[in-house]
Amino acid sequence: MIVAILQLIVVQFILPAYFIYSLWRGKYQSRLDWILHGLLALLVISWGFFSSPWSWFSYYLRFAWVLLFIVVFIISWRKARELSFWLNDTGKQKLSLGISVLLISIFGMYNVWVFNGFSTNEQAIELDFPLKDGWYYVGQGGNHVQLNYHQSYPEQKYALDVLKLNQFGMRATGIYPEQLSKYEIYEDTLYSPCTGEIIEARNDLPDLAPPKADLKNPEGNYVKINCKNENTTILIAHMKKGSILVEAGDAVKTGQPIGLVGNSGNTTEPHLHIHAEKDGKGVPIRFDGKFLVRNSLVW
Template identity: 50%
Template sequence: MFFTILMVLGIQVVLPAVFLITLWRADFKSRWEWMVEAGVTVFLSAWLFQAGNWSWIGYYFRYLLVVLLIVALIRSWMKVRELPSKVASDEKRKLSMGVSIFLLVIFGAYNVFTVAGYSTSEPALELTFPLNEGTYYIGHGGNSRLLNYHKSHEPQQFALDILKVNAFGIRAKGLYPKKLENYYIFEDDLFSPCTGTVTEIENSLPDLTPPEADPDNATGNYVALTCEDSDAIVYLAHMKKGSVTVDLDEIVEVGQKIGKVGNSGNTSEPHLHIHAEKDGIGIPIRFDGKFLLRNQLVR
């Protein structure tokens, strides 16, 4: 848990801060050097803005990153605008420029792969969003591994992990609390995303204390539905023990309560996992016509 917290803070706070401070304070000898370093900082910031999990430190904190980037770009450009386009470089500067160009390519590629995950050409199953008690944050979602780790698992390749955030865009009281009630989504009511038939249920598995997980029962407590006019199966997973309110083979209406969000199964913290699959292969899902992505909010 401690390592996870350090990793999030390191990647999303410390790393961009280092590049922003470097851009602000570096002693550039030419505009070319500045352009390369500025490009690296812009690409890094753009990638983190899109693909970072901002529910840990606050969804709106990522806009502060944009403001600081603009300030650093303007401030540093004012220092270098009168410099020559290029100058002869010694071996040390050549090595530094080589590293910067390498990072420019890497972070540029990250942005390309991230943007490529914004949409899909595959037909999608239209659903109604299954939560309605506040503001919800898409923790994983999209058509790229950089936005959605589920992309690596074919049956769940278009799955969403959904959290709830407060007015500051934070998902819990504390960085990684052990008390389930400190996660804002815990025990929120879950509603059927479509009219259909209940094909599978599990309702007896325990809710776990973060970061405990149960990989042997990956979905935890869950409800599986076959929506009308579709042969795809929709899974809503990690539900609260004993909260499932529907029965096997029951026909449910869209918007009907089916249970509560919990923390059962192979889960790191309370959240809703939802995905649809057909013949064992994950298919895209849309909510009110929207293909939801990491870092989007649903109110």
């Protein structure tokens, strides 16, 4: 987890700060030089804005970087607009140009992958969102591994991990607390996302303090619902011990309470895991007609 936090610090603080500062203080030899530096900074900010999970330090921080980039972009343009367009023909400047083009290609491809993950051509099923009390944030979701690690697992493809934000845009009080009560989503009521029948349920596994995880029982406490007229199984996982209100064979209706969010099973922290499965493969989910991806909000 320390490695994951360090990665977030790099993507959400160090990279945007470095490229924005470089754009502001750069000594440009030509307008082409400025254009390349500006484009590179834009691609880095865009990639971090869309692909990084922003609920750790603050959801609002991502907008602060965009605003700062716009201000610096305007300031730097005022310095570069009187320059000639072409670079002087020197080896050092050609090397700088080559490095910029290489980095633009890399971060450009990152952005393409992210934007491709915002939609899917596969047929999606329509569900009701299973949480109703607050600002909910999608931590894992979308159609590419840069947005959703579940894409690597065929049966969980298109799965969503959902958190809840407090007034500061953070999912918890603290960076990674051990106390479950410090996570905003812990013990929130879960509602059935569809009308159907409970085909499996488990209710007896303990809630674990982060970073502990139960690798032998990955779903933790869960319910599986066979949605009426969809021939699709919905899994809602990591529920609170003793909170599940239904059992196998029960009929449920859309919006019916079924239990509470917990932290049981193979999980890093309290959250809702939900995915739809048909014939052993994950299928896309839409809530109110929307295909949710990382950094989506629902309220």
